[in-house]
Amino acid sequence: KIAGYWHRYMVIGKRETPTKSKLWIIRITKTVNKALAQPGRQMDWGIGRGLGGRPGDRDSGAPGDASSTASGAYGVSIEDDEDRLAFPVGENAFYVDSGQGTRDLTMEWRVFRGIMPKLAKKQAVSAEQQVAKAPGAKEAPAFTECGPSILGLKKQAKTGGVMLLGEMHGTQEVPRFIAQSVCQLVTSGMPVTVGLELPVENEERVTTFLQSPGGEVDWLKLMEAPFWRSPYPDGRGSEAVANMLEQLRQLRAQGLDVAVFVYDHPKLSGQKREDALTQTVLAQVKVAPQRFHLVVSGNVHPRTAKGLPWDKQYRPMGYLLKDQLDDVTALDMAYDSGTAWICAADQQGRKLDCGVKEAKGKDNGDRFFVHTWASANQDGYHGVFYVGHVTASEPAIRKGLGNPDAAPAQEPASAP
Template sequence: MRLHWLLGLSLCVGGCASLTKDLHDTTPEDEEVPTEETVYLVPLDEALFTMRRVFEEQRYDVFERADHHELYTSAHEPGMNLPGNRTYERYFVKGASLGPRQSVIRVFRLSYREQDTNIEVKPKWLNERIQDEEKYLSRKTFERFTFDGVPDMEGFKMVRGTRDLPLERKLLARLEMVPSLELVGGRTNAPVRAVQVEGWDDDTAQPPPVKCGEPLQGVEPLLTAGHTVLVGDPLGTRELPEIATRMLCDAVEKKLSVALALSMPSEDQGALDEYLASAGHGPDLERLLVVSSFWRRVYQDGRSSGALLRLIEQARRLRAQGNAVTVLAFDSNSASGNAREAEMAKNLIAYRQANPDTWLLALAGDVHVRTKPVSWNKDFEPLGWRLTKALPASPVKALEVGFTRGSQFSCRFNVWEQVDCNVFALSPTAELRQEPGTPRKVALFDRPSDTGFHGRLWVGALNASPPVIQRTPPPVAQQQQDGGTKPAEAEH
């Protein structure tokens, strides 16, 4: 009986899964191994289809195991091996559905060796070495997994399945690090009937109090008369409007005149002014939603969330207490690209020139608020860059948002290239990742970044805030049959 003495062999009997570092992994050494599975807020078939695309872009053939929510790829030979001692690898994907829009995707790299390289009799010292390694791997494994039913390769035996975290990070980026769509224009047919907004106070006995929220560290240097503060994504969450409310409270406490600029069509300014002057009761709210078609669009993005409406209400309450507070609608209702940036800038510049001492807080998308040109389009001039050039005597500061993974209501293109407006998970890039449990705060930079930001606003874990008025969309299959209904303009 032959013995094959293989020094440093790492053998996993029975096909169990472990976590090891891929030779091609570019992940920083200090990045922690996950301790729990990532649950994607998309249907399982969409998550699997996205994973298939990742493989196909790397020129793998992808096969599906019917009725098992499993994918496996064609095999490849890493490096060059001598005949009789060859190793092949392929990828295996196991999907699991936890709900209609909740899915888990596990990606494994399977290693196969030629049959005659298997150890038939292992010496005692090698047995001990394998046992020690298995104990080590068990400490790093957050999901033990057996590969029953995985297709074999003729003449080869599978010796290990390695959880491939780099590929799972690519999937995470495809599903959760994508820009939101801002849907400009489009039809409005959602009816308004007896609107009820979560957390809304309709007490006619006495004026309701302002809910300023928890303190925001580091905001003091930004609270100066005549300054403009631009805050980028993510809209469609509770956290950004809550922090904006806190900033408004801090500003009026310093006796500043305050303007809150929102990415709403400028033609809705009259409806906003009417609501700000009202008592904020149910009929006042209903009239705002009826007069302004912005809240009743067929496709609604994060700009018309319930949290944004509550922010407007908090501004109304501050104003009702005698503070100099106004809300400004500065967006376009139909323009796109540079024309939209120009129209937004025109509206804010006109307001600033008429109110040079007002402290102005504007909420808009990440790309809009940048105070430098973007690198990917030399002709595109963001709103923030236009303001900086047009208002040299009025300081303009832009903040990018750092956060902990959470959820957001937004509109995106799904894998079938249809607009899908729903609650999605949102993950930050490594640079914008906030440690769980750390406080909300503003951290200013020593100098503006290359992308035109002057600091970072840390907001914590995100929670989605859906639109005030929602319609039930048709199933995706029906959208495909109908060819899909697209909004007038979709911008990132």
């Protein structure tokens, strides 16, 4: 209490990213003398000060005096009752009248100067200890912005573990989820290897690109592969995937321990393809058992349960990996309704029709998260990874080189 006024501080904090927050300190001033009361609060709209009863009894007796009336209430006026209720009770009391709140910038600055040196010192020590530095890198950043924390991700990421993500191809959000996941894991000390469902013939191109400066020539070498120029682009060669490769390249260029491999065998089909996918992924995991492997594919391959509706003996990649590795987690994609670049058979069933199509999902908010169940479901999934509202991502080749910074492809000029 200062000079007849009570001051109470309300502190509001808002977390915007894992490394950035806002703090507001509001000073609320209260007093019983109504000096700051809003206009009109003191007006008496009644013909008398009493609260009711017979006219002869309304103003008799003292406030609260039971001898004046049968109930003791007729002698209490509205103003008297307000004064009684307005008197502060306890340190957290708020008063009926008279209150103003204003942002206390001086107090905010004092708090900032008081806590920042300690936070900076703590962050520098933990960052130096936790960041996964790439082999051969001279240095790694003590801090990298990785976007809002993905809830439940780090709990599932373990050394030697394999997380299989079953996606719907052709969205912007899944590649963004992957890049964000990798960033958050490597900056917390976990070396990560990403497995992409791209043809194994592209292994050298992808590896070379990740180790390059990311210039125009580097993009040309990556994008000249037939995979990116397929007449039936199914979403795996989307602009969002190209953006993801660029983001992973930038993380590696900073000295963080990020690796990528590809494992698809498009010339095979059915069970033979599943067997080949399994052997390629298994070889990568066994070569680097100290790393966490994040393997992305369509949502049939990651299933850890035997059988499909059309083939009860079918053994997906996830089912085969589960028998040979100790830690395999399969997550199905969950999303809010939107659009996706999808290739599906046309109405006649004669050829593939690729384009932007509606995708029906369920709204669980905007924030990415990972959620696991107590046991796997009938499809062999242990949980879901949620990416929010989905938006279609067109083939990267439509953006020229596929470089996120490249200008859109120009239409050829017509002959005069």
